[in-house]
Amino acid sequence: MGSVDRWAGGVFAPGHLGELTRIVPFEMVDEVLAETRSAQRRVRRLPSRVVVYLLLAAGLFEGQGLGQVWARLVSGLEGPGWVPSSSVLAQARRRVGVAPLRALFDLLAGPPAGAVRWRGLLVCAMDGTTMSVPDSPANLAAYGHQSGSHGGSGYPLVRLVAVVACGTRTVLGAGFGRFATGETAYAPELFGCLKAGMLLLADRNFAVKALVAAIAGPQGTGADLLIRCKSNRPLPRLETLADRSWRSVLGGVPIRVIDAQITLTLSGGGHRTGHYRLITTLLDPRLHPAAEIVRLYHQRWEIETTYLELKSTMLGGRVLRSRTPQGADQEIYALLAVYQALRLAMADATAGGGLPADRASFTVALLAARDQVVHAAGVIAGTVIDLVGQIGRAVLDNPLPARRDRSCPRIVKRAISKHRAKGQVDRTNHRATLTIDILHPPELTPTPSP
Known part of the structure; x- marks a missing residue:
């Protein structure tokens, strides 16, 4: 029949x-199943x-039930085959559990070879987001939901915190759990993916003494x-530097x-x-000039784009499928694993094709990957290994336009009410020219006497 057969x-x-499958090969899956003792004891009709x-393919087809995802997995194979019922699929998910999907994501997590660096440092970003799960009693008890005078969230929420490599947007580590637990409480779970040679960007929520230490x-x-x-955070000024x-x-x-004043001159x-006040452990202004650091901090938004790709492009703004906490955990790890596999495929293509990583379209890669699943194509490499493949060629043939400075209003673009909001709101994305002025420091803080 073909390579799959x-x-x-x-x-x-x-x-x-x-x-x-070239990035998530059979040997890798068999290894995590063996390590987590999740492999079947006898050969079943659904190993x-x-x-x-x-479960990984379900991350590519998030708008469809598992039965429909199964139909896409077998559509490129010869013969009608066996069609598992929804109860068989549910039992199989429970049998496999969460551990193999978590182990698989851990194996895939990390920066690609040749990741973009700034002055020798791998630039990464840490931040959090939330994902909605079905409104079942079990999910509500496990994750909780947002409350407030506005009525709170309609669905239970999972809080997710991740570290992402800027440029390639590959995920280095991720942790998630109850919504009531704050981002800074999940952050220590991710310290294992940090090491020398990395520069971690984060927003004001992470400017905590304990985390910095x-x-x-x-x-x-x-x-x-x-x-x-x-x-206006009080910090002692011990020495003023040349920049x-x-x-x-x-x-x-x-x-x-x-301390910097940033001015955006808008096209309109x-x-x-x-x-803006930034703090950094890069202490030498000759090696890391202040103006460059301020510009570099804008890369922190790469993780926001990552969450957009996960929640909007892959999930389509939908709630996850699983009505149990175990199923939701399993689904999130599968979603992160297949996202990482896509990002690694895109990084391979851009590294070899001379295209900047930020011009690779995630949507193009996702659609190409779906096509390859439906056709059961490219599952294994032939005698000549093609690292780019159909996904990579689609990315290289359909690059995004070069990035430009823009000012985007932080407002709701799709209103929940048909009635006009009070006041006039400029909803236009303007092209902008950025000017950075490093401000004079405050008065020198005297050194306390012993």
Whole structure:
């Protein structure tokens, strides 16, 4: 029949991810099943390896039930085959459990070879988001939901915190759980993916003494930090540097503080000005000039784009399928694993094709991957290994336009009410010219007497 039949025939034939099977090969799936003791004890009509690939494929087809995803896995295979019922699929999911999907994501997580670096540092970003799960009593008890005078969230919410490599947007680590637990409480779970040679970007929520010490302190991860903090946060000024940045200390960690005024001159006329205070463990202004650091901090938005791709492009804004916490955990790890596999395929293509990583279209890659699953195509490499493949060629043939500076209003673009909101709101995305002025530091803080 084809490569699928020769490589995984019989009951194992539906177990594939199209061309992405090269990144998530059979050996990898069998290894995590063995390590987590989740492999079947006897050969079933729905082996554990096939169930894992079914869950991964479900991440590519989030708007469809598992029965419909199964139909796409077998549509490129010869013969009508066996069609499992919904109860059989549910039992198979429970049998496999969460552990193999978590182990698989852990194996895939990390930056690709040749990831983009800034002055020798791998730039990463940490932030959190929420994902909605079905409104079942079990999910509500496990995750909770947002409350408030506005009525709160209609569905239970899972809080997700991740570390993403800027540029390639590959995921280095992720943790999730109850909504009531804050982002900074999940952050220590991700410290294992941080190491020397990395620069971690984060927003004001992470400018916490304990986190700064745990990441960049003497017993920390070895990674450097670049975090925004409140512009009026009191920090002692110990020394003024040549580029107007100044040295201070936070949580016992020596830091450098940069106060900057950023002005956006808009194409539609007018301008916007804001005051930003950044703290970093990059202490030498000659190696890491203040103006470059301020521009670099904009890369923190790469993780926001990652969450957009997960929640909007892949999920289509929909609620996850699973009505149990175990099923939801399993589904989230599968979603993260297949997202990472797509990102690794895109990174391989752009690295070899001379295209900047930020011009690779995730939507194009996702659609190409879906086609490869439906046709059961490119499951294994032929005698000549093609690292780019159909997904990579689609990405290279349909690049995004070069990135430009823009000012995007932080407002709801699709209103929940048909009635006009009060006041006039400019909803236009303007092209913008960015001007950065490093501000004079505050008065020198006297060194306290012993």
